[in-house]
Structures are given as C-alpha cells and as structure tokens.
Amino acid sequence: MLLCIDCGNTNTVFSIWDGEKFLCTLRTSTHHARTADAYFTWYSTLVKHYGIEAEITDVIISSTVPRVVWNLRVFADRFFNCRPLVVGKPECALPHEPRVDEGTQVGPDRLVNTAAAFDRHGGDIIVVDFGTATTFDVVAKDGAYIGGVIAPGVNLSLEALHMAAAALPHVDISKPQKVIGTNTVECIQSGVFWGYIGLVREICTRIKEERAREMKIIATGGLAPLFQQSVELFDEFEDDLTMHGLTVIHRYNKEQGTI
Numbered sequence: 001m002l003l004c005i006d007c008g009n010t011n012t013v014f015s016i017w018d019g020e021k022f023l024c025t026l027r028t029s030t031h032h033a034r035t036a037d038a039y040f041t042w043y044s045t046l047v048k049h050y051g052i053e054a055e056i057t058d059v060i061i062s063s064t065v066p067r068v069v070w071n072l073r074v075f076a077d078r079f080f081n082c083r084p085l086v087v088g089k090p091e092c093a094l095p096h097e098p099r100v101d102e103g104t105q106v107g108p109d110r111l112v113n114t115a116a117a118f119d120r121h122g123g124d125i126i127v128v129d130f131g132t133a134t135t136f137d138v139v140a141k142d143g144a145y146i147g148g149v150i151a152p153g154v155n156l157s158l159e160a161l162h163m164a165a166a167a168l169p170h171v172d173i174s175k176p177q178k179v180i181g182t183n184t185v186e187c188i189q190s191g192v193f194w195g196y197i198g199l200v201r202e203i204c205t206r207i208k209e210e211r212a213r214e215m216k217i218i219a220t221g222g223l224a225p226l227f228q229q230s231v232e233l234f235d236e237f238e239d240d241l242t243m244h245g246l247t248v249i250h251r252y253n254k255e256q257g258t259i
C-alpha cells in the first residue's frame, strides 16, 4: 500500500491508498522539528484507533517546507523500509514538465494539483487551492503547468489584520449576511469574505482572457465550499485533489520504472 504525505506550510496530511481508495486521512500541524519517531507514534496510534490493517510498501511526499523532508525520509526508511518518492526532486518523474521561467522552483503541491486535475478532467483547467496561500495553477491543454497566481491565504489575511492592528481581534472566516458590517467582527469578515469572492472571480476571468479560451475551474482546500455557497465560482470542488495527484505521480513513476 502507498502512504501519501502532503506537507503544507500549516498542515501535514497522511493518507493511505490501497490501490483503489483511501483508507484513512490523518492530519497534524506542520512542524519541522518533529522527529521520525514522533511521526510514527502519531501515525500508528491513529491507524490502530481506526482499525486499519495497512502494509505500507511505498511512500510519496509532497512538501512545501523543505526542512521537514529529512525527518519524513527517516520515518519511511526506519518504519516501512522504503525510500520515499519526493515530488520536485530530480528522481521523481512528472507526467508533464512545467513550462515556467528557468530556475523557478514550482511548489510541489502545485505540481501535484496539476497532475491530479489533468488526470480527472483533461487540460485547460484552473486549480484553485485554499491553503496557507491561495494558489491558482493553470494547466495547459496538454497537461503541463504553465504558471499561475499566488495570493495570501484566507486565514493568513485574517491573522495579518489582527497582528498589525492593535484594535482588531482575531476572527474566524464566515459568510456575512450583508456587506456593510455594523461591528468590528462583521467589518473584518466582510472585507475578507467579499474581498476573496472578488479576488477569485477577477483572477479566473483574467486567466481565461489571457488564455483566450474557456477553462474549467476546480477548487480544493477546506474553505472552497464556504465561498461557493454565495456565488458560482467553481465548476467542481474536490477535497481529495492533492492526495489523488500523489497517487497519479506515484503510478507514473512505477510505469516509467523510476521506482
């Protein structure tokens, strides 16, 4: 079985793929100093709790935080006796090479999202991922990542207001009933919520104009459904997109004989 690891700047997600379906999904905060032993203690406790019998033979990692990869490599080697495939490293083949400026290190999560979206929907797609940052990944007709957009994430925007302005409290995102807030919390929620609706719509419109074609918009990440509630922004929402992409890239490397 394949253990897929998606390490973001905020959260790290493990998911076990049995070849047909994900058996479970485990989430922890990303912390570069977490040791291989600590990962295993956490992992084995939860797997046992869910009553899952998993013989892990392969591990694939996508990490936007380079420093965590070392401990995850040790984790894979020590507990599953395997060498993990790390997306973005030269030894990990990609179904389509990104077409970006030379020397650009595309975030591995974006490469994975791109592979997943192309596998499920074909090309001419925009993937919007609501993580620590909100990213827009543009997938060409042939499946290659050809660039995109990086905007501050929803929670990051809320946190930035709280951090920088003494009188602004921490608030959670939610959909305000109206645009004009009549208290501080409503004003902040309105700014971020409606501001984000505008951001997503404007960027997608401009991407389509720049590409001069219709493009399907796929959203992923915990907050996408909240925005979709109000305005039709996306064609599809897929909460397992990044995990699916890891299985696609792993299968491709098996087929290519790189692993």
Ligand SMILES: Nc1ncnc2c1ncn2[C@@H]1O[C@H](COP(=O)(O)OP(=O)(O)OP(=O)(O)O)[C@@H](O)[C@H]1O
Pocket (backbone or CB within 6 Å): 007, 008, 009, 010, 011, 012, 130, 131, 132, 133, 155, 172, 173, 220, 221, 222, 223, 226
């Ligand atoms: N209805 C909601 N209201 C508030 N927060 C939510 C809601 N649904 C999901 N979230 C939060 O949204 C965030 C987005 O999750 P996601 O896994 O997509 O990205 P992340 O873990 O924050 O970022 P990264 O992948 O970059 O680490 C999570 O922190 C999740 O707890």
Ligand SMILES: CC(C)(CO)[C@@H](O)C(=O)NCCC(=O)O
Pocket (backbone or CB within 6 Å): 008, 009, 064, 104, 105, 106, 107, 108, 109, 110, 131, 132, 133, 135, 150
């Ligand atoms: C943009 C983030 C932080 C989104 O997770 C990640 O994909 C990343 O660190 N990217 C590197 C830069 C780039 O993708 O062009």
Ligand SMILES: [K+]
Pocket (backbone or CB within 6 Å): 008, 109, 129, 130, 131, 221, 242
């Ligand atoms: K993510």
